[in-house]
Amino acid sequence: MVRDDNPRFHRLLREFERLTGVPILLNTSFNLAGEPIVFTPIDAVRTLHASGMDMLVVEDFVVRKKTPPEQRRP
Numbered sequence: 001m002v003r004d005d006n007p008r009f010h011r012l013l014r015e016f017e018r019l020t021g022v023p024i025l026l027n028t029s030f031n032l033a034g035e036p037i038v039f040t041p042i043d044a045v046r047t048l049h050a051s052g053m054d055m056l057v058v059e060d061f062v063v064r065k066k067t068p069p070e071q072r073r074p
Contacts, residue, residue, distance in 0.1 A: 003010040017023040030038040032051055038044045041058050048056040048063060056063040 013023065013025060016025060030044065030047065032047060035047070038047050044056055044058055045063060047053075049065065054065055
């Protein structure tokens with residue numbers, strides 16, 4: 001059972017379900033069309049900034065794109 005084998009992942013799944021109502025995450029290859037698969041954390045951050053993603057989580061780190069000033073809320 002995921003809760004016993006990997007409590008951290010279990011918490012992630014439960015929180016994702018709480019926030020979205022969707023009780024599942026899909027793991028796919030991490031790369032953009034025509035690019036090699038992400039291999040290092042640096043590759044992951046580059047892909048984040050080149051993509052439509054808003055956020056990247058790697059182990060204990062959360063990386064968010066900086067919101068451009070014109071899109072910031074007052």
